[in-house]
Amino acid sequence: MPSALESPEGGEEDILRYEEMESDSVSPVDLSELLKEGTKESHDRAENTQFVKDFLKGRIKKELFKLATVALHFTYSALEEEMDRNKNNPVFAPLYFPVELHRREALAKDLKYFYGEDWKEKIQCSEATQQYVDRIHHVGQHEPELLVAHAYTRYMGDLSGGQVLKKVAQRALKLPSTEEGIQFYVFDNISNAQQFKQLYRARMNALDFDKDTKARIVEEANKAFRFNMQVFDELDKIGRSLTEEAQDGGFPVHDGKGDIRKCPYYADKLGTAGPGCPFHAAVGLARQPLVQLVLAACVAVAAGAAAWYVL
16 A cells, blocks of 8 residues: 655645546546656657667666666666655655655665675766766756656656566576566565556646646656666667677676686586587697697798788
């Protein structure tokens, strides 16, 4: 159930319940409808970024998923810090659901799983994420009514498409069935996501905003989508620079350096019959005297040909 919030007058507890929300009680001028219609194009563009399309197809590298989790950590830390700051501000207070929605602790668990106990020393905020974070802090401190846009964009998405991404990531990266590494997508204190979203929209619609303020909130929500797309594009660029990984979390192709046991071509399970690593096989062959003699002759011929060409 949602947290009990005080009314704007500080009187009796708000006892609004999920079941009291009527899905057909909205009007075209309600903030929830304005946001839904006003961000539709941005939402479609975000879904069609290369990063999101690859993610949905299960083409997500573990290292890239970790970096995406880092970006979420910095984003939600900023968002929830500003939400805490404005929890008693009437322009945001009805949307303050720390127990049900806040993601900082869940993201900390995920980062601990991926990076270890000292995860805080191993991560840093990327350039695109920092721009997003800076905007959230500016809004929370100077235009708190616009914080509604950022909360709506993030949390409603987490309770909708985020649940699809959770399943894709768990399957593609072969994460534990105990949901380690994907705690960000787990909302233990929301029993029915659809009904909670209905309640959340009703709270938004009850906020006392004039037409101009609602328009500014819709504009800010579109900015939030753009910030997210910039993060996606940044991750996509990083992803193209990463070496290919086996989707089951296996080792990358061995380059002849380091521990041979990390080579995927290494004899099956360290000792059973099977082909050896092509790199090490080639190195072993090159060490044979006869092969070295042939190679030396080839080098001499190549050197002579090169000298002739230069002359």
